[in-house]
Amino acid sequence: MPASPHRQRPDACPGAVEVHPAADGGLARVRVPGGTLSAARLAVLRTAAIELGDGSLELTSRANVQLRGLAAGAEVELGARLAEAGLLPSLTHERMRNIVAAPLADNQDLVDSIDAALCSRAELAGLPGRFLVVVDDGGVVSGLGADIGLDRVGSSWVLLLAGADSGLRVADPVEAVLRAALAFLAVRAEHGGTAWRLAEIDGGVAEITRRLGGPVSADRVPVRASRPLPPGPLPDGRLVVGAPLGRLDSDQSGALLAAERVRLTPWRGLVLPRTITLGHGLITDPDSPWHAVTACTGRPGCAKSLADVRADAVRHLGLPGGPVHWSGCARRCGRPRGAIDVLATADGYLVDGQRHEDTAAAIDAARRKQQ
Structure with a gap:
């Protein structure tokens, strides 16, 4: 991304209660850090879409969920439902909770700890809505160009900044993300406070690396492009499912409730813990022309x-x-x-x-x- 430090307005990313007035009604974006949804929480989203919106759930490229077609004022009821279901832990921080994780790795507990740490600091509510954190395991999602990233390489955690290896190796991944996010806000303020992404700040990566301190490795882990998971069954029994154009209608979201949980992917798909019969146009064939x-x-x-x-x-x-x-x-x-x-x-x-x-x-x- 080219440097562009002179933004004229704040980013307009919608939230779950701070909706965007689209042509077809209100648009709400519900952050799902790490992408894991229990069947009960998926049911809450599905019912809200049917009763308050157009009935569909849109999957985003950051493994979040969008509801469309909301009537004016419906965000109040939506917020209450999300809060009761545990999907809205912070009204002040909900727009900045963009945490994408490698969807086949055992990392949801780490994601939850990072999310809690970010929400615990009042000043981090000021992170732009487009700010992105990734938690990776072997370079699966590092290529998404996150502002801050963690990639496990052997027994080490590599700290990524603006989508590239910073050279820093960290022992406490939660503390590292927290400190990097705080450093971003400080550096952003010094550059006018208008940048939406770390890559937009000239010299931002070098300055944050300096502020975090510690030895910088000369050996950098290359970041490869992130490729969508092909739909279909996996050798361990899990099932990767695609949604046509990333949109689930009410029948499709209803079929997914048969799984005890789903994990959203940044490729607008889902991973189920076991293979089940779905139908309703959901994609489970790796050779489907709908894939990706x-x-x-x-x-x-x-x-x-x-x-x-x-x-x-x-x-x-x-x-x-x-x-x-x-x-x-x-x-x-x-x-x-x-x-x-x-x-x-x-x-x-x-x-x-x-x-x-x-x-x-x-x-x-x-x-x-x-x-």
């Missing part, structure tokens, strides 16, 4: 969109392969890092910045290059 295809809301739900990108994505489904994201405007909301960029313009679509006579063929060609 995502889209923003598009028309008519978003007033800024130039196209009904969801409908167009369905019409242009082609070869399965690497991630593809359809964007209705140049903001590219929710685009996964490294995804093929399909961008709506007033004159049709661009694929990775180029116009083609056949959009579907261009996407297939780009996917073949990724392999």
